[in-house]
Amino acid sequence: MMSATNKVSKNSSSTTASLTTVSPRLAKNVQRHFKERVIEFILMLAALSAVFTTFAIVAILLYESLGFFKTVSIVEFFTSKEWTPLFEDAHYGIMPLVAGTLTTSAVALAVAIPVGTIAAIYLSEFASHRAREIVKPILELLVGVPTIVFGYFALLFVTPILQKIYPELPGFNMLSAGIVMGIMIIPYIASIAEDAMRAVPMSMREGSYAMGATRFQTAIRVVTPAAVSGIVAAYILGISRAVGETMVVAVAAGQQPTFTFDPTEGAATITAYIVQVAMGDLPHASIGYQSIFAAGLVLFAMTLCFNILGHIVRKKYREQY
Amino acid sequence: MINATTPIKAESKDLNFFYSNGTQALKGINMPLYENKITALIGPSGCGKSTFLRCFNRMHDLYPGNRYEGQIIMHPDNTNILEKGVDPIEVRMRISMVFQKPNPFPKSIYENVAYGLRVRGESNKRLLDDKVEEALKGAALWNEVKDRLQDLAFNLSGGQQQRLCIARALATDPEIMLFDEPTSALDPIATANIEELMSELRNKLTILVVTHNMQQAARISDYTAYMYLGDLIEYGDTDMIFTRPTRKETEDYITGKFG
Numbered sequence: 256m257m258s259a260t261n262k263v264s265k266n267s268s269s270t271t272a273s274l275t276t277v278s279p280r281l282a283k284n285v286q287r288h289f290k291e292r293v294i295e296f297i298l299m300l301a302a303l304s305a306v307f308t309t310f311a312i313v314a315i316l317l318y319e320s321l322g323f324f325k326t327v328s329i330v331e332f333f334t335s336k337e338w339t340p341l342f343e344d345a346h347y348g349i350m351p352l353v354a355g356t357l358t359t360s361a362v363a364l365a366v367a368i369p370v371g372t373i374a375a376i377y378l379s380e381f382a383s384h385r386a387r388e389i390v391k392p393i394l395e396l397l398v399g400v401p402t403i404v405f406g407y408f409a410l411l412f413v414t415p416i417l418q419k420i421y422p423e424l425p426g427f428n429m430l431s432a433g434i435v436m437g438i439m440i441i442p443y444i445a446s447i448a449e450d451a452m453r454a455v456p457m458s459m460r461e462g463s464y465a466m467g468a469t470r471f472q473t474a475i476r477v478v479t480p481a482a483v484s485g486i487v488a489a490y491i492l493g494i495s496r497a498v499g500e501t502m503v504v505a506v507a508a509g510q511q512p513t514f515t516f517d518p519t520e521g522a523a524t525i526t527a528y529i530v531q532v533a534m535g536d537l538p539h540a541s542i543g544y545q546s547i548f549a550a551g552l553v554l555f556a557m558t559l560c561f562n563i564l565g566h567i568v569r570k571k572y573r574e575q576y
Numbered sequence: 577m578i579n580a581t582t583p584i585k586a587e588s589k590d591l592n593f594f595y596s597n598g599t600q601a602l603k604g605i606n607m608p609l610y611e612n613k614i615t616a617l618i619g620p621s622g623c624g625k626s627t628f629l630r631c632f633n634r635m636h637d638l639y640p641g642n643r644y645e646g647q648i649i650m651h652p653d654n655t656n657i658l659e660k661g662v663d664p665i666e667v668r669m670r671i672s673m674v675f676q677k678p679n680p681f682p683k684s685i686y687e688n689v690a691y692g693l694r695v696r697g698e699s700n701k702r703l704l705d706d707k708v709e710e711a712l713k714g715a716a717l718w719n720e721v722k723d724r725l726q727d728l729a730f731n732l733s734g735g736q737q738q739r740l741c742i743a744r745a746l747a748t749d750p751e752i753m754l755f756d757e758p759t760s761a762l763d764p765i766a767t768a769n770i771e772e773l774m775s776e777l778r779n780k781l782t783i784l785v786v787t788h789n790m791q792q793a794a795r796i797s798d799y800t801a802y803m804y805l806g807d808l809i810e811y812g813d814t815d816m817i818f819t820r821p822t823r824k825e826t827e828d829y830i831t832g833k834f835g
């Protein structure tokens with residue numbers, strides 16, 4: 256099979272040199288070659304369009320932010336603990352928004368990483384075929400729920416419950432938003448981590464069982480470390496989702512930029528600020544308008560950092576079986 | 577022919593085996609494993625060698641729907657290891673296995689060897705250190721890895737990985753060791769090393785080995801069994817099987833007229 260295709264390609268390359276004596280079979284090869292080129296070109300265009308879009312977004316972010324930083328010093332941007340760009344007495348410290356983003360994300364991950372990982376281990380190593388057939392679609396259904404629904408779920412259902420336990424909790428708080436965001440992210444982490452675990456070859460599990468290990472020991476001591484790179488990839492995706500999530504935090508965490516890492520307080524995140532401001536009609540090139548892009552740039556940089564970190568960790572622990 | 581004074585370590589009695597799809601892969605196998613001897617299983621591909629071997633550590637229990645019939649009696653305690661009430665984990669603690677393809681765990685060399693002890697709940701560092709060293713020496717790997725016990729096992733060569741898997745299986749002091757084509761993924765030098773190792777291990781334990789390599793069976797085994805289509809066609813002294821087989825099928829297979 257292999258050698259046959261090799262021969263064909265050798266033939267067709269030699270025909271390009273002497274096209275005058277083309278046999279019908281070789282002519283077909285030339286035709287096929289052309290078709291493959293066209294397909295290749297279309298595929299490349301598709302890939303390039305994604306790259307182009309990314310660059311375009313970054314360019315616009317940079318361009319508009321540049322306008323912003325003409326008015327606001329970078330030092331103020333990163334050191335001031337107040338973010339009030341639309342007020343009379345305007346302050347432009349991004350840190351309150353960054354703190355809000357990190358706090359809600361941390362709460363979300365504290366929920367999603369353990370639950371998602373346990374769900375993945377269960378689905379991959381313990382669930383019977385039938386149980387998996389039931390649980391997986393339910394998880395996938397969770398992915399399909401619009402995020403605004405999760406937002407109101409946090410505000411109108413989870414917050415009141417939390418207030419029963421902890422009466423001082425304000426109506427808008429990062430704890431409730433973070434928990435619900437975590438629930439929202441569980442299916443992503445569970446499904447990617449499960450795929451990684453199921454990709455671990457059976458021979459590795461058999462090796463563990465043959466040593467007298469139980470199913471639990473095999474899952475925890477052998478399968479999980481073998482799948483660690485995929486599991487880390489799942490976490491990174493979860494982090495990116497949490498940092499970029501908008502609706503849940505905008506609805507349930509409040510929209511007041513506050514420099515705090517206390518999840519029981521309300522605070523705005525970067526994304527919450529962006530929707531809030533983008534919904535009003537700000538004149539182009541005004542400082543408020545430009546502040547959206549500066550905030551967006553910071554968000555982009557944060558996600559990029561996590562992705563790069565994830566890439567490094569994955570490289571370090573890449574699957575080797 | 578068969579030395580009557582050698583004790584039997586384990587024997588299969590009227591052993592039938594059915595895969596979950598209904599395939600009967602073993603048909604009434606009666607065969608002894610003599611203590612401190614190497615028994616080789618030979619036969620054409622698909623004849624049931626691996627299936628038979630994997631009955632001894634209840635590997636088939638991992639997949640739902642597989643079914644054993646008959647017995648495998650282990651001596652001296654006379655337990656039927658296939659009995660429903662017998663915990664397969666108990667069986668695997670007494671009978672360990674080395675696979676065709678080296679399958680080290682994604683752990684350090686040290687932790688690979690210590691794995692069997694760790695899953696038994698052993699955590700005494702001194703004892704683990706000693707056992708790991710002993711097992712690695714037993715698998716003729718100690719000198720090559722003693723300075724890098726914390727390295728990832730995947731960084732070893734194929735032959736070293738297979739010896740690591742042998743060390744891993746040795747560390748728990750098993751009574752029987754099963755080898756399923758342990759050298760088929762290795763080069764001739766690594767193969768020679770493993771063969772030598774198996775001959776030495778015979779002093780400590782009982783070995784059942786599946787091999788496709790007739791010379792290997794002749795070189796290392798004391799007894800040889802020829803299987804065909806799930807039947808045990810002939811069993812006997814290796815010398816006898818390879819020089820004067822009683823069955824025509826065995827002779828055809830050994831001389832290469834078949835398979």
Ligand SMILES: Nc1ncnc2c1ncn2[C@@H]1O[C@H](COP(=O)(O)OP(=O)(O)OP(=O)(O)O)[C@@H](O)[C@H]1O
Pocket residue numbers: 595596597599601619620621622623624625626627628788
């Ligand atoms: N999981 C399975 N389900 C159903 N049938 C199987 C399964 N595994 C093996 N078999 C069948 O059982 C028979 C014996 O297989 P086995 O793997 O024991 O052969 P083998 O002698 O080890 O062959 P080889 O030398 O190729 O390894 C074959 O007919 C095979 O098709």
Ligand SMILES: [Mg+2]
Pocket residue numbers: 625626627756786
């Ligand atoms: Mg086999």
